[in-house]
Amino acid sequence: MGDKIEVSGFRHFFQTEGGPVQATGTIDLSIKAGEFVTLVGPSGCGKTTLLKAIAGFLTPSEGRILCDGKPVRGPGRDRGVVFQELAILPWRTVRRNIAHGLEIAGAPKAEREATVARLIGLMGLGGFEDRYPHELSGGMRQRVAVARTWAADPEVILMNEPFAAVDAMTRLTLQEELGRLCAATRKTVFFITHSVEEAVFLADRVLVMTKRPGTIKAVLNVPRSTAGGRDWDSFTSDPGMQKIAGEVMHLVHAERV
Amino acid sequence: MKPLRGLLPFAVLIAVWWGIKIGAEVPDKLLATPQAVWTSFVGLVSHGILAEYASASLRMIGTAAVISFLAGVPLGFAVGTNRYAARALEGTLRFLQGISGIAWLPLAILWFGFSQTTTLTIVIYTLIVPIIFNTMTGVRAIPENYTLAMQSLGAGRLRIVRDVYLPGALPSIVVGMRLGMGYGWRALIASEMLVRQGGLGDLIFGARTFGQIDRIMVGMVVIGTLYIVVDRLLVQPVETLTVARWGVLRR
Numbered sequence: 001m002g003d004k005i006e007v008s009g010f011r012h013f014f015q016t017e018g019g020p021v022q023a024t025g026t027i028d029l030s031i032k033a034g035e036f037v038t039l040v041g042p043s044g045c046g047k048t049t050l051l052k053a054i055a056g057f058l059t060p061s062e063g064r065i066l067c068d069g070k071p072v073r074g075p076g077r078d079r080g081v082v083f084q085e086l087a088i089l090p091w092r093t094v095r096r097n098i099a100h101g102l103e104i105a106g107a108p109k110a111e112r113e114a115t116v117a118r119l120i121g122l123m124g125l126g127g128f129e130d131r132y133p134h135e136l137s138g139g140m141r142q143r144v145a146v147a148r149t150w151a152a153d154p155e156v157i158l159m160n161e162p163f164a165a166v167d168a169m170t171r172l173t174l175q176e177e178l179g180r181l182c183a184a185t186r187k188t189v190f191f192i193t194h195s196v197e198e199a200v201f202l203a204d205r206v207l208v209m210t211k212r213p214g215t216i217k218a219v220l221n222v223p224r225s226t227a228g229g230r231d232w233d234s235f236t237s238d239p240g241m242q243k244i245a246g247e248v249m250h251l252v253h254a255e256r257v
Numbered sequence: 258m259k260p261l262r263g264l265l266p267f268a269v270l271i272a273v274w275w276g277i278k279i280g281a282e283v284p285d286k287l288l289a290t291p292q293a294v295w296t297s298f299v300g301l302v303s304h305g306i307l308a309e310y311a312s313a314s315l316r317m318i319g320t321a322a323v324i325s326f327l328a329g330v331p332l333g334f335a336v337g338t339n340r341y342a343a344r345a346l347e348g349t350l351r352f353l354q355g356i357s358g359i360a361w362l363p364l365a366i367l368w369f370g371f372s373q374t375t376t377l378t379i380v381i382y383t384l385i386v387p388i389i390f391n392t393m394t395g396v397r398a399i400p401e402n403y404t405l406a407m408q409s410l411g412a413g414r415l416r417i418v419r420d421v422y423l424p425g426a427l428p429s430i431v432v433g434m435r436l437g438m439g440y441g442w443r444a445l446i447a448s449e450m451l452v453r454q455g456g457l458g459d460l461i462f463g464a465r466t467f468g469q470i471d472r473i474m475v476g477m478v479v480i481g482t483l484y485i486v487v488d489r490l491l492v493q494p495v496e497t498l499t500v501a502r503w504g505v506l507r508r
Contacts, residue, residue: 055405055409056408057405057408074408075405075408075409076408076409076411077409077410077411079409080409080410081405081406081409083402083405083406085402086400086402086403087400087402087403087405087406088406089403089420089421089424090503091424091425091427091499091503100407100410100420101410101411104407104410104411104412104416105411132502132503134503148406148410149409152410152411154409
C-alpha cells in the first residue's frame with residue numbers, strides 16, 4: 001500500500017457539560033505519497049477536527065489514523081502543520097522562525113542557513129530576513145509560516161485554511177506560490193478550505209464534506225496536464241477545470257448551513 | 258530638551274509649594290521652605306547620613322526583588338501551565354492581593370520582632386504576588402497554536418518552555434515586576450517606619466519625633482526620586498530591549 005495517511009472509521013465527539021457533542025460522522029480516507037488533497041466543507045462540519053486528529057493534537061473517539069502504516073499517537077515532526085493564523089513566534093525574526101524546525105532537530109548551522117536561504121527565495125521573502133513578524137503584512141507572515149513548515153522537511157504537510165485571513169489579492173499570489181512550491185518539492189499535502197475555487201485550484205483530489213456531523217460525500221479527481229502549471233490565468237480559462245469547480249460548487253451548495 | 262520638559266512639572270510643584278508657604282504664611286513647624294529642605298539635604302549628604310539610610314532601603318528592595326523574581330516566576334509558570342491549579346489559585350491570589358503587606362505587619366512583628374527579617378518578609382510578600390499573578394496570566398495568554406506548532410516541529414517540553422513560554426510570558430513578567438516594585442517600595446517605607454531598623458522610612462519617622470520637618474520632606478523627595486530612578490534604570494531598558502522590539506508590549 002502506498003498510502004501515506006490512512007484514516008479508517010474515524011468519528012469524534014467533544015465532551016461538554018451537556019454531554020457528548022458529535023463533531024464528525026464516520027470518515028474513511030487515504031492519501032497517497034506526494035498527493036495534494038483538499039477538503040472543502042461548510043463551517044462546523046468537522047474539517048478542523050479531522051485535521052487535528054491527523055496532526056495528533058486530539059485522540060479520536062473512534063477509529064484509527066495511520067501515518068506510514070504506524071498509528072498516530074501525538075504530534076510529530078513527520079507531520080508539519082500550517083495554521084490559519086497566530087502560529088509563528090513574534091519574538092523570532094523571519095530567519096529564526098523559518099530555521100526553528102531545523103534548530104530543534106539539531107541540524108548543523110551550514111545546513112540551516114542553506115535551507116533558510118532557499119525557502120526565503122522560493123517564498124519571496126528576500127530582504128525581510130531580519131524583520132520581526134509584527135513588521136510584516138498578514139500575507140508575508142503566512143509565507144513565513146509556510147516556509148517554516150517546509151524547512152523542517154516533514155513528509156506530510158497539513159494546512160488548515162492557511163490563507164483565509166489574508167486579503168483576496170494576496171491570497172491569489174499565495175495560492176500560486178504554494179502550487180509552485182509543491183510542484184518543486186513533491187510533499188504529501190492535506191489542505192482544508194471553505195473556498196471551492198481554492199480547493200480545485202490546488203488539488204490533485206478534492207474531498208467534499210457534508211454539514212455537521214460531517215462525512216465525506218464526494219471525491220473528485222483533478223487531472224493536471226503539467227505538474228507546475230498552476231496559475232490562475234490558465235485555471236480560469238480552462239473549461240475542464242471550470243467544470244470541476246462547478247461540480248464542487250454544486251455539491252457544497254447543497255450543504256449550506 | 259526632552260529631560261528638561263519632564264522636569265517642568267516638578268518646577269511647577271516647587272513653585273506652588275513656595276507660593277503656599279509664603280502666601281498663606283504657613284509656620285515653619287508645619288511646612289519647611291524649599292531652601293530649608295535643600296540645606297537639610299546638603300547636610301544629610303555631607304555627613305553620609307542620607308547614603309546610609311537610602312542604601313539600606315535600596316539593598317532591601319534589591320534583595321526582595323531578586324528573591325521574589327527567582328521564586329515568583331517559576332511559581333507563576335507552574336500555576337499557569339496547569340489549568341486546574343490556575344483556576345484554584347486565582348481566587349486565593351486575588352484574596353492575598355487584597356491583604357496589603359502592611360496588614361501583615363502586626364503578625365510579622367510578632368513572629369520576627371522589630372527586625373530586618375520582618376521588613377524583608379513584608380516586601381517579598383508584596384512583590385511576589387503581582388509577579389506570580391502576572392506570570393500566570395502571561396503563560397495562559399500564549400496562543401495554543403504556538404505550542405502545537407512547536408510540537409509539530411518536533412519540540413519537546415523543555416524546548417517549548419524555553420522557546421515559547423519564557424519569551425511569551427516575558428511581557429507580563431515585566432508588568433508584574435514593575436507593579437511589584439511599585440507596591441514593594443511603598444510597603445518597604447511603611448515597614449521601615451514601624452520596624453525602625455534603618456532605611457528611609459526610619460529616617461522620616463525618626464525626624465518626626467524631633468519635629469525636623471525639613472528632614473521629613475527631604476526623605477519624601479528622595480523616596481519618590483529613587484523610585485523613578487529604579488524604574489527608569491532597571492525595568493524600562495529590559496522592556497525596550499525585548500518586549501517592545503517584538504511588538505508584543507502589553508500595558
